Amino acid sequence: MESLKRTRIAEVLRNWQAIGAGNMVNLKGWVRTKRGNKNVAFIALNDGSVIHNIQIVVDLAGFDEATMKLITTGSCISVNGILVESPGQGQAVELQAKEIEVYGTADPETYPLQKKGHTLEFLREIAHLRPRTNTFGAVLRMRHAMSFAIHKYFNDNGFYYLHTPIVTGSDAEGAGAMFRVTTLDAKNPPLTETGEVDYTQDFFGKATNLTVSGQLEGELGALALSNIYTFGPTFRAENSNTPRHLAEFWMIEPEMAFHDINDNMDLAEDFLKYLVKYALDNCMDDLEFLTKMYDNELIDRLKFVVENDFQRLTYTEAVEILKASGQKFEFPVDWGTDLQSEHERYLVEKHFLRPVILTNYPKHIKAFYMKQNDDGKTVRAMDVLFPRIGEIIGGSQREESLEKLVTRCREMEIPEKDIWWYLDTRRFGTAPHAGFGLGFERMMLFVTGMANIRDVIPFPRTPQNAEF
RNA sequence: UCCUUCUUAGCUCAGUUGGUUAGAGCAUCUGACUGUUAAUCAGAGGGUCGCUGGUUCAAGUCCAGCAGAGGGAGCCA
Numbered sequence: 021m022e023s024l025k026r027t028r029i030a031e032v033l034r035n036w037q038a039i040g041a042g043n044m045v046n047l048k049g050w051v052r053t054k055r056g057n058k059n060v061a062f063i064a065l066n067d068g069s070v071i072h073n074i075q076i077v078v079d080l081a082g083f084d085e086a087t088m089k090l091i092t093t094g095s096c097i098s099v100n101g102i103l104v105e106s107p108g109q110g111q112a113v114e115l116q117a118k119e120i121e122v123y124g125t126a127d128p129e130t131y132p133l134q135k136k137g138h139t140l141e142f143l144r145e146i147a148h149l150r151p152r153t154n155t156f157g158a159v160l161r162m163r164h165a166m167s168f169a170i171h172k173y174f175n176d177n178g179f180y181y182l183h184t185p186i187v188t189g190s191d192a193e194g195a196g197a198m199f200r201v202t203t204l205d206a207k208n209p210p211l212t213e214t215g216e217v218d219y220t221q222d223f224f225g226k227a228t229n230l231t232v233s234g235q236l237e238g239e240l241g242a243l244a245l246s247n248i249y250t251f252g253p254t255f256r257a258e259n260s261n262t263p264r265h266l267a268e269f270w271m272i273e274p275e276m277a278f279h280d281i282n283d284n285m286d287l288a289e290d291f292l293k294y295l296v297k298y299a300l301d302n303c304m305d306d307l308e309f310l311t312k313m314y315d316n317e318l319i320d321r322l323k324f325v326v327e328n329d330f331q332r333l334t335y336t337e338a339v340e341i342l343k344a345s346g347q348k349f350e351f352p353v354d355w356g357t358d359l360q361s362e363h364e365r366y367l368v369e370k371h372f373l374r375p376v377i378l379t380n381y382p383k384h385i386k387a388f389y390m391k392q393n394d395d396g397k398t399v400r401a402m403d404v405l406f407p408r409i410g411e412i413i414g415g416s417q418r419e420e421s422l423e424k425l426v427t428r429c430r431e432m433e434i435p436e437k438d439i440w441w442y443l444d445t446r447r448f449g450t451a452p453h454a455g456f457g458l459g460f461e462r463m464m465l466f467v468t469g470m471a472n473i474r475d476v477i478p479f480p481r482t483p484q485n486a487e488f
Numbered sequence: 489u490c491c492u493u494c495u496u497a498g499c500u501c502a503g504u505u506g507g508u509u510a511g512a513g514c515a516u517c518u519g520a521c522u523g524u525u526a527a528u529c530a531g532a533g534g535g536u537c538g539c540u541g542g543u544u545c546a547a548g549u550c551c552a553g554c555a556g557a558g559g560g561a562g563c564c565a
Binding site: 077272 | 526
């Protein structure tokens, strides 16, 4: 077969006029369908560069039957052919095949992906193959686009990307159960005199875990570089079985010196709108597919979020609205208790009909590091609530006073010796600062219209499941 | 972890108050068709009804346990 430089299908469909009808190109990809008759075969070829397939037209007189039999749904081929304007409906251009090489066959009796639709549940069981479907191609391309947009936004706005550790020796982040990291023999660990596992003999000389948040280290960076962000994997060993939780997920955590809670809200809103707009500006092919197949209101909802202000109000105001709503809630609303999902959904989806930012929560339901308000009862926390998703961002202005922070640690029984380095930032050159955490997969749920978080990450890790 | 629903062909599903040999669409295979668009048409093959036990003359169907999956809740991002 003549050696030609491969052209991506996205490139052909976008620039076929520049490439020029009548010219020979090489395309490589995976066969979605083959149909036709004795004289001509039509192959829908996809290489993942774009959601659309390109049609390969094969005049069977020029090809041997044995080769053509190998070309089935799922097989991988390389084609040299002439790019021509298509006489048929449904595509502008197609490729008149001259030479075909079969790279890999896919036995139709055993290849699990068919031409017809599959349920998302079934595709989760074959997560190694689901990237080859239209849906996961769209989701994974958008996942890349969103990742890129995150870095671009922060870079363009004077933030530095800080790599916070994955393995942490601190157990004080207060963000839930952790995965232990150890090289000790699980069957026969060294013990102390009192019979406890002796972690001084472990790899790091102490008990270590996978991080549940990069925030504490992020603050160290912000109190030197002014504006930093993290974007990395995060782990929670909670036994959560919901469409919104993963044991391994990706989180974006900006942290800004000299920002108060209002600056923090401004940034969160601007950032989220930027990401949604980036999707609308750069992922329209995939968005149109997802809108058509999964969520008819997706594109409209994304546009609405970009064009409208988020509703900002305090926790106390939210409680008053909920109490006055006349709604029957399963859980009663009362000042001092954390809001339940049903309450958040009511505010976002029934009352305000737009994203909501809640601030100034009671201090006893929030983390130790949040800045205390002068009322002695509330802290400068903020939660951003999105339609369909619920909490997409959690953040706060941080307590910069050493005295108040230490007092709060003692009240909440957080050992100061474990976070001496964190407390040092308040001891030496402390500054007002703020930050938040955005769950990347929750953002992906919103921009793709997918309903289950396991369908917006390539290989989901959930309780009882670490396959692939 | 709690509540709830589901598990029948490769996939998506039907299967009546328990009653002969468990069905359909798609997929697969064979054949037909000169340009198809999830091609179409004709035919064929394909099942330990999630697993284990129980009730019954008789269980895909009723009961119990277990496993897996979905939805809701909690924890949160």
